[in-house]
Amino acid sequence: MRRIAMRERSDWRATAERYGFRFHTIDGEPYWDETACYAFTLAQIEDDIETPTAELHAMALDLVGDVVANEGLMRRLAIPEPFRDWIADSWRAREPHLYGRMDFSYDGNGPAKLLELNYDTPTALYEAAFFQWVWLEEQIACGALAQGVDQYNLIQENLIDAFATIARALPEPLYLSAASDSDEDQGTIAYLDDCARQAGLATRRIAIEDIGLAADGRFTDLDDHPIEALFKLYPLEFMFGEAFGKALPGSRCQLIEPPWKAILSNKGILPLLWEKYPDHPNLLPSFFHDGGSLPKGWVRKPLLSREGANIELHRESGDWLRTDGPYVDGPFVRQQFHPLPQFDGRHALVGSWVVGDRASGIGMRDDATPITRDSSHFVPHIIE
Structure with missing residues (x-):
């Protein structure tokens, strides 16, 4: 694994x-960064990323069954009581899911270490599934990359396959929703x-803030038509705390991602995985903040934080780093500190995508700091 300097396409912004x-570009700074690419060998991809992703995904799904059968674990994950039966029922019904992303620390040597799961509203999808593939094809066409250079990227074709599978168990149309200002x-x-x-x-689009609630408890679109199937790029835990959230269990609306994904998008899954699979080569020692012991180097994470918010990182040397954000009240988990590898002064994170139940590709993020944030760059990758 290495970071290779590349020449930007002169028209990449127009292409985007x-x-x-x-x-x-975010706040005047590039988010997409093609001044470099990350290069992997095929063995690194297949043995160190793809295979562990599939194994960890199966382990995580197995753990969902444990959690929904245990009221104490639901409480440990701070899942509000009014939604617990709804979440458990969605798992027992095996309501279909679409995708998720695992974040790894990996330097090309030794096992990749799981940092967290993003299984409810994972971002960086479009750029991983589509735009970095456009970059690859154009770089090969202009001779900047050799013929035969490849990319670990089956994300789009697996998304289409997964949607086709979901369609068999989903009422139509499928509404797709997100905040209008993002x-x-x-x-x-x-x-x-x-x-x-x-x-x-058959699909329709609607802003999340335009969804209505009828007298019979159903969600509706702007024409007052019932919404029976909804893909929402909006966190479940946000919904739990909002007025309309109380209507979720009785709404007769099938969600993508399904309610049981609230378990896997919760960082409390990290200590539960460590407890069930101690010393697994791809896991880091992790504990709820009020238990367990870690060496001097550790990272504290809120159960429900996003985009690197409210992370507190303590290195073994004693120095520390903290990010701001809205998740100040916790609860928290602590995970053994495992530094992101540095290439040319950039801290690199591997985002490994699972679509349906298949490991499907990666997207690379890097940052000048050890904590990956919403402003971190997305950098394309290749298989040499």
């Missing part, structure tokens, strides 16, 4: 705009809308 990638979220659901249509699903 043409393909609907309007969040390629270019990234709107771009992501536009991409997923296209994938769903390619799979043969």
Whole structure:
């Protein structure tokens, strides 16, 4: 594994705009970064990322069954009581799911270490599934990359397959929703809308704030039509705390991602995985904040934080780093500190995608700091 300097395409911004990638620049700074790419060998991809991703996914699904059968574990994950039966029922019904992303620390040597699961509203999908593939094809076409260079990227074709499978158990149309003021979220659901249509699903789009609630407890669109199937790029825990959230269990609306994903999107899954699979080579020692012992180097994470918010990182040397955010009240988990590898001064994170139940590809993020944030760059990758 290495980071290779690359020449930017002179028209990459125009290309991004043409393909609907309007969040390629954030607050005047590049989010998409093609001044470099990360290069892997095929063995690194297959043995160190793809295989562990599939294994960890199966382990995580197995753990969901444990949690829904144990009221104490539901409490440990701070899942509000009014939603626990709803979540458990969705698992017992095996309501279908679409995708998720695991974040790994991996330097090309030794086992990749799982840092967290993003299994409810994972972002960086469009750029991983589609735009980095466009970059690869254009770089090969212009001779910047050799013929035969590949990419670990089956994300889009697996998304279409997964939507086709979901369609057999889903009422139509499928509504796709996100906050109207987020270019990234709107771009992501536009991409997923296209994938769903390619799979043969009838779809409609609606902003999350435009969803209504009828007198009979059903969610409705702007024309007062009932919404029976909803892909929502909006966190379940946000919904739990909002007025309309109380209507979720009785709404007769099938969600993608399903309610049981609230268990896997919760960082409390990390100590539960460690407890069930201690010393697994791809796991780091993790504990709820009020228990367990760790060496001097550790990272504290809120159960429900996103985009690197409210992370507290303590190195073995004694120095520490903290990020701000809205998740100050916790509860928290602590995980053994395992540094992200540095390449050319950038801290690199591997985002490994699971679509349906298949390991499907990766997207690389890097940052000048050890904590990956919403402003971290997305950098394409290749298999040499």
